[in-house]
Amino acid sequence: MKNRTLIYLVVLLLGGTLISCKEKEGEYHSISDKIEAESKPYHGNLTSDELLVDTELIKITEGENTFLIPERKSQIKSFACIECHSKPLSEMAGTDIQKAHWDIKLSHANGDAMNCATCHNGSNMNNLNSLTGKDIDFNLSYKICSQCHSNQFEDWKGGAHGKKVAGWAPPRASNTCVNCHNPHSPSFEKRWPVQFNTKTAIERNEGLDH
Ligand code: HEC
Ligand code: HEC
Ligand code: HEC
Ligand code: HEC
Incomplete structure (x- = not known):
């Protein structure tokens, strides 16, 4: 009789914790369990x-x-x-009036x-x-x-x-x-960044004016 009450109690308690876990983090016990489980595919089998x-x-x-x-x-x-x-x-060479590779x-x-x-x-x-x-x-x-x-x-x-x-x-x-790199012209052209800050832009323009 005593034993049985104990078992009921344990079952009740376990059930309670399980339910409360579910409510908090889905099927996971804690947030760290969730991170651990859901980040698993990234360990070892990540490929390009x-x-x-x-x-x-x-x-x-x-x-x-x-x-x-x-x-x-x-x-x-x-x-x-x-x-x-x-x-x-x-x-x-010279066979064509127009150079064949004029664009190179x-x-x-x-x-x-x-x-x-x-x-x-x-x-x-x-x-x-x-x-x-x-x-x-x-x-x-x-x-x-x-x-x-x-x-x-x-x-x-x-x-x-x-x-x-x-x-x-x-x-x-x-x-x-x-x-x-284009083998025929391998270096990159120098260029301004697509966006630069206004202060620098003003300084540059001033630099040009003087
Ligand atoms: C549609 C025809 C055509 C194709 C395809 C072609 N060429 Fe030519 N190429 C010519 C002709 C015609 C000349 C000679 C006249 C001239 O100097 O442009 C020539 C000349 C050249 C020259 C000498 C250029 C000079 O100023 O001395 C080189 C190097 C060259 N070709 C490389 C290539 C390479 C590499 C390929 C393939 C990736 C290729 N060509 C494909 C027609 C072609
Ligand atoms: C430093 C080595 C080098 C020099 C010098 C060079 N080439 Fe090339 N050339 C290459 C390489 C490497 C490729 C292949 C590039 C690629 O994979 O796209 C190529 C590609 C080409 C092609 C094919 C391009 C296309 O898109 O159809 C032609 C035509 C050609 N070269 C002609 C010439 C001519 C003409 C000259 C001289 C004016 C010349 N090359 C000088 C290395 C060179
Ligand atoms: C025969 C020797 C030779 C070959 C082959 C050659 N290069 Fe060059 N390259 C040079 C020399 C010389 C310069 C100019 C001096 C320097 O800046 O190092 C240069 C310059 C360059 C630069 C510019 C360096 C700078 O400071 O702006 C690049 C990028 C480059 N080469 C890439 C290539 C690539 C990519 C290939 C193959 C497709 C190639 N080179 C093949 C000799 C070579
Ligand atoms: C993903 C792009 C990329 C590839 C692939 C690449 N380079 Fe470059 N390379 C660059 C850039 C970006 C720079 C810097 C250019 C600058 O500073 O103006 C550079 C610079 C260089 C220079 C100039 C010297 C220096 O260090 O500034 C040389 C020479 C050169 N590369 C050769 C090569 C050769 C040879 C290969 C292949 C074995 C190669 N590069 C592959 C992007 C590339």
């Missing part, structure tokens, strides 16, 4: 896969780093080059250090060319850049220079050099 579905990516390995970069060839308007470049450049103006290093043939000079125009005359696939154009910009290349490999394609969660997919 969903954000990357629209980007065609290729896997590269450079030293100790293996990661993905965006595919380029499908983005290059005048690819495939061999549709027109069926013979060596020396035989092509080289503004990279200075004229003695660089011209078109620094990067496009092969027997097969569908590939880029290294300074020692080796073919480099257009999808791997960072190999062209790394010949001269080894510091940025080292930083990029490790993830310090550049930017991810989507999120920080794995798999690692990083923008490649030409996603940000």
Whole structure:
């Protein structure tokens, strides 16, 4: 008899606490239980896969780093080059009254250090060319850049220079050099911020007036 009362009491008490918990934080005991439970998916199984579905990516390995970069060839308007470049450049120059690539103006290093043939000079125009005359696939154009910009290349490999394609969660997919830098004119123009404060604007205008 005594035991039974005790059991009733315990059941009653438990029921009471359960109900009161439900009222306060839904099915959770406390706010920290709720945070713990609902943040679970973020531990371990967070991925950028969903954000990357629209980007065609290729896997590269450079030293100790293996990661993905965006595919380029499908983005290059005048690819495939061999549709027109069926013979060596020396035989092509001057063939057209209007320059075929009139919209490309080289503004990279200075004229003695660089011209078109620094990067496009092969027997097969569908590939880029290294300074020692080796073919480099257009999808791997960072190999062209790394010949001269080894510091940025080292930083990029490790993830310090550049930017991810989507999120920080794995798999690692990083923008490649030409996603940000136009190889023909790689530096960014200096510009004012889109918004700047009025005081600075006034000072600038005054500066111009005097
Ligand atoms: C629609 C035809 C066409 C396509 C496609 C084309 N080219 Fe050309 N390209 C020409 C012609 C014609 C010339 C020679 C006349 C001239 O100098 O513009 C030329 C010249 C060049 C030159 C030498 C320019 C100079 O000033 O010495 C380079 C470098 C070049 N092309 C690279 C490429 C690359 C790289 C591709 C592919 C990504 C490509 N071309 C695709 C027609 C084409
Ligand atoms: C520093 C190396 C470099 C030099 C110098 C260079 N190119 Fe390029 N060029 C590239 C790379 C890399 C690409 C591919 C860019 C990409 O993936 O979008 C490219 C792309 C092109 C394309 C295809 C562009 C398009 O959108 O259709 C043409 C045409 C071309 N280059 C012509 C030239 C000509 C002409 C010159 C000289 C005036 C020149 N390039 C100088 C590296 C270079
Ligand atoms: C043959 C050597 C060579 C190659 C290949 C080359 N560059 Fe350059 N680049 C230079 C030189 C030289 C300068 C001008 C001097 C400097 O500022 O470092 C320069 C300047 C730059 C600048 C501007 C630096 C500034 O201070 O404004 C950027 C950005 C750049 N290159 C990116 C690239 C990218 C991206 C590629 C590959 C598509 C590439 N370079 C390929 C030699 C090269
Ligand atoms: C996500 C975009 C992005 C990618 C990818 C990227 N860069 Fe840059 N890079 C920048 C920006 C932004 C700057 C700073 C420009 C400035 O200060 O005017 C810069 C600066 C540079 C400079 C000038 C020197 C300096 O540090 O200020 C060089 C050279 C350069 N990048 C080369 C490369 C090469 C080579 C690669 C590929 C291995 C690459 N970048 C990839 C955005 C990028």
